[in-house]
Amino acid sequence: MSQLDDQVSIRDTLNLKKVLIECQNLTHTYKRGGETLTVLSDLNLTIRQGDFVALMGPSGSGKTTLLNLLGGLDRVSSGVVRIQGVALDQLSESTLADWRAQTVGFIFQFYNLLPMLSALGNVELPLLLTKLNSKERRHRAQTALTIVGLTDRTKHKPSELSGGQQQRVAIARALVADPELLVCDEPTGDLDRDTADEILALLKMLNQQYGKTIVMVTHDPKAAEYASTLLHMDKGVLLSLRT
Amino acid sequence: MFQQMTTVTIMNLAHLGSRVGTCLVVVVGIGGVVAVLLGLLAMSNGFRTALMETAKPDRGLILRNGSNQEMVGWVSNEEFGVISAYAGFAILSPEIYVTINVPKLASGLAADVVGRGVSDSAFDLRKEVVIVEGRKFRPGTGEIIVGSGAVGQYRGLALGDVVMVRNAALVVVGHFTAGGTSVESEIWMDLAVSQDIFRRTGGSSVVRVKLLDATTADAIDAQLRSDPRLTATLVMEEVFFAGMAQARAGLIETFAYLIASIMALGSVVAALNTMYTAVGKRSLEIATLRALGFRPMCIVMSVVIEAMLLALAGALLGAGIVYVAFDGLTAATLNGSGSQTVFAFKLSFEMLVTGCVWALLLGLVGGSLPALRAARLPITQALRGG
Ligand SMILES: Nc1ncnc2c1ncn2[C@@H]1O[C@H](COP(=O)(O)OP(=O)(O)OP(=O)(O)O)[C@@H](O)[C@H]1O
Numbered sequence: 001m002s003q004l005d006d007q008v009s010i011r012d013t014l015n016l017k018k019v020l021i022e023c024q025n026l027t028h029t030y031k032r033g034g035e036t037l038t039v040l041s042d043l044n045l046t047i048r049q050g051d052f053v054a055l056m057g058p059s060g061s062g063k064t065t066l067l068n069l070l071g072g073l074d075r076v077s078s079g080v081v082r083i084q085g086v087a088l089d090q091l092s093e094s095t096l097a098d099w100r101a102q103t104v105g106f107i108f109q110f111y112n113l114l115p116m117l118s119a120l121g122n123v124e125l126p127l128l129l130t131k132l133n134s135k136e137r138r139h140r141a142q143t144a145l146t147i148v149g150l151t152d153r154t155k156h157k158p159s160e161l162s163g164g165q166q167q168r169v170a171i172a173r174a175l176v177a178d179p180e181l182l183v184c185d186e187p188t189g190d191l192d193r194d195t196a197d198e199i200l201a202l203l204k205m206l207n208q209q210y211g212k213t214i215v216m217v218t219h220d221p222k223a224a225e226y227a228s229t230l231l232h233m234d235k236g237v238l239l240s241l242r243t
Numbered sequence: 244m245f246q247q248m249t250t251v252t253i254m255n256l257a258h259l260g261s262r263v264g265t266c267l268v269v270v271v272g273i274g275g276v277v278a279v280l281l282g283l284l285a286m287s288n289g290f291r292t293a294l295m296e297t298a299k300p301d302r303g304l305i306l307r308n309g310s311n312q313e314m315v316g317w318v319s320n321e322e323f324g325v326i327s328a329y330a331g332f333a334i335l336s337p338e339i340y341v342t343i344n345v346p347k348l349a350s351g352l353a354a355d356v357v358g359r360g361v362s363d364s365a366f367d368l369r370k371e372v373v374i375v376e377g378r379k380f381r382p383g384t385g386e387i388i389v390g391s392g393a394v395g396q397y398r399g400l401a402l403g404d405v406v407m408v409r410n411a412a413l414v415v416v417g418h419f420t421a422g423g424t425s426v427e428s429e430i431w432m433d434l435a436v437s438q439d440i441f442r443r444t445g446g447s448s449v450v451r452v453k454l455l456d457a458t459t460a461d462a463i464d465a466q467l468r469s470d471p472r473l474t475a476t477l478v479m480e481e482v483f484f485a486g487m488a489q490a491r492a493g494l495i496e497t498f499a500y501l502i503a504s505i506m507a508l509g510s511v512v513a514a515l516n517t518m519y520t521a522v523g524k525r526s527l528e529i530a531t532l533r534a535l536g537f538r539p540m541c542i543v544m545s546v547v548i549e550a551m552l553l554a555l556a557g558a559l560l561g562a563g564i565v566y567v568a569f570d571g572l573t574a575a576t577l578n579g580s581g582s583q584t585v586f587a588f589k590l591s592f593e594m595l596v597t598g599c600v601w602a603l604l605l606g607l608v609g610g611s612l613p614a615l616r617a618a619r620l621p622i623t624q625a626l627r628g629g
């Protein structure tokens with residue numbers, strides 16, 4: 001037992017936590033009109049299980065593009081994104097959809113809740129893709145809402161909730177299927193300072209208590225302080241790393 | 244998969260409220276197609292029924308071999324003598340069949356009405372013929388009686404009116420009904436008088452018969468055909484009218500499908516437009532669902548189902564309009580030999596099914612393309628709001 005603990009602590013100190021995300025020679029281009037726009041060029045990146053990574057950089061530097069590639073929403077132009085050893089470009093469209101449902105939780109700047117579903121209904125959505133029956137789904141959705149600290153307003157529609165509450169619902173939705181990875185694109189970009197801090201504290205809690213690996217794009221230097229790793233990106237190149 | 248689809252569909256439908264205007268375009272457009280289709284089919288059905296109701300199982304026509312119309316038939320007096328001697332007939336009614344030119348009530352334009360020269364046996368044969376106004380014509384005179392259907396459709400057929408035919412002045416002395424059968428569209432007169440006026444002395448156009456036993460029809464027909472003294476066949480009314488009905492109803496039906504197809508093109512465009520708009524407005528939601536792992540197929544199906552539900556609403560609207568406006572309405576149409584038959588529009592359950600099938604197909608076409616576009620739009624692009 002103690003031997004095992006020792007091994008784990010040694011691995012930790014040597015930064016040998018299991019690798020979750022591996023990007024090799026990642027290049028991404030967009031075709032706009034006749035010209036080709038290179039957004040990411042020859043990017044290499046390793047993110048380990050349990051990391052909380054903040055990704056900063058000027059507007060248009062390719063942060064969202066990278067996040068979309070990590071979340072399996074888009075396909076790389078060249079290079080490889082490997083997550084838990086799975087090369088995403090090898091997956092078919094529908095396998096990739098299934099993979100997303102199981103592996104990634106998305107948190108967006110503008111929450112992207114479905115307006116005609118209640119908070120609970122929104123959180124339940126990802127579970128429709130599982131084999132759970134409706135009672136189990138409801139129960140798990142309730143649990144997820146409890147984790148994000150929203151227990152009372154679960155029957156309300158998104159339009160009846162504040163921005164911070166909506167983002168909590170969105171986080172519960174990202175969490176409910178118990179994915180390994182949470183990707184957040186400016187999750188506090190639309191919130192005031194205090195609410196933003198609450199949301200960031202919630203993400204940190206999810207990272208520390210539930211072991212979720214988080215990759216978060218942000219423009220807010222204070223938000224970056226919640227993260228364990230800070231990446232800086234400019235013109236499609238990763239510039240500095242702070243751990 | 245099914246659960247995904249129902250959820251997405253329900254969400255789509257929840258949006259309908261905010262798009263009442265554009266949805267109405269689809270519902271009304273497809274409703275129009277179904278209304279026109281059902282209206283015309285009801286017309287052909289009513290026509291068929293009018294003819295088929297005329298048919299009685301124990302009645303038939305003896306026609307010249309090879310002709311299937313009374314108009315061109317001929318049975319000479321000698322032949323009639325031979326046939327009369329056959330066993331198996333309860334009633335034999337030699338009849339002259341002609342057309343008479345009468346102006347239409349609505350347009351004033353002349354149209355052909357069936358004129359029938361008959362003896363008393365015609366009334367014995369068709370018990371459904373009842374004088375409802377005036378009296379029967381007297382034999383040997385230029386008096387005529389007019390069916391109630393014809394009275395309602397043509398000018399100058401009131402009691403006492405005179406109809407000029409080939410220099411003969413025929414006086415209307417009575418009106419009759421015939422249980423809603425096609426005979427109600429005819430003008431009847433004395434057999435001998437009609438033979439004179441229309442130069443048909445020495446025979447009749449047709450011999451209408453009533454059999455003692457309907458099951459002997461085939462045997463009698465065989466006997467007629469093999470009789471060297473005759474060139475005649477027996478056609479039972481059910482067969483005769485079915486053939487007539489098919490020929491004419493079929494024409495109306497072809498027309499119905501043609502018009503409906505042209506209109507369908509228009510409504511598909513409307514449906515496409517509406518569904519493209521609907522899908523466009525929801526692109527962020529669709530992208531979100533897909534990011535969560537919902538499969539493209541599920542998005543496609545839900546959009547198609549929505550379009551088909553709208554189309555179905557249209558079908559019911561169209562059928563409702565036809566039912567309220569036309570069912571049971573009386574009209575007249577040209578029939579094959581140029582004379583007119585009065586009939587009623589009749590909707591049937593099968594027609595309703597036909598209408599719904601059409602609507603669903605239109606919905607399928609109108610929904611599929613927008614659905615495919617929605618499913619193909621790159622998620623990242625839709626999430627960025629484009
Ligand atoms: N679908 C697309 N087609 C063409 N160009 C695109 C597309 N998506 C993004 N771009 C371009 O790629 C570049 C990087 O965009 P990206 O959204 O990744 O930047 P970002 O770092 O997230 O910026 P921001 O901080 O403003 O969100 C930008 O110049 C953008 O205009």
Ligand SMILES: [Mg+2]
Pocket residue numbers: 063064065185
């Ligand atoms: Mg961005």
